[in-house]
Amino acid sequence: MNDRNDEPRWLRLAADLRAEPAPGTLARVRERLASREHEPAWVRWLGRPAALATSVALLVVCAWAGNTWLATTERARPDGATLVSALLDEDGSFGLGLESDAAAAEPGADSGAVRR
């Protein structure tokens, strides 16, 4: 109570303002409790803060699992091959339009090139 000695006297006025629950509070609480009992347990659980925490935890777990799965799939491909690189490999040109030296020196008969 010694703490009270340091407090200004006017602070006691704070206790002059009070409140009471509205009339009919008990009846309303009983009503709400009764209606809550009819709700399935999982619906009641959704209203609790734990539901939000669980949702966030699930999101984190899903993100982690997705990331792990993607990383595993990437690693499964030989040398990180993709469809584009596989097509380029088969073509042999690597998409640069290069041909062998001999083929480049002698145009084919049906190439339409003029010989001098």
Added chain:
Amino acid sequence: MAALEQLLERFGGAMATLARSMLRDATEAQDVVEESLMRAHEAGPGFRGERGVRTWVLRITANLCRDRLRRRRFSAGSLDGPTPIEDAGLRFDPVGSWDERLDRRAMAERLDAAIARLPEDQREVTVMRHRLGLSHEEMCAALGVPLGTVKSRLARALTTLRHELRDWDR
């Protein structure tokens, strides 16, 4: 259900005073009081009586008030300024003697407006201490914070109130 009636009868006033002082909205505060009673009723079987029923129910109410204030911040629905005591659902009910030459009600309203402008954590301890008359230990139990925190919040609140109401100290 008899326990519910007892809870309301014994602590309903303190719960309503805390909720209305914190939320400054009679309707929302009433909803918090009802929700607190429901939670207390549902959690009743798990109550072990370590801290006393009053601090236990006030802790439930304080937590619900904090949730509502947080939600209000998210929805940008904060009140522009302290609402008058009637709008907040508070009632002027003088306690003890006072110098009759002073307008006690006007002073109480001005003090209430100053308390309403305090930051949430300071307002909470001020209301618990000076409006509900809780001891420091009871406040620690009701708020779940250490004694030092309660004391420092009270000291900061008092500094602000003294500054706002400095003409009263003369």
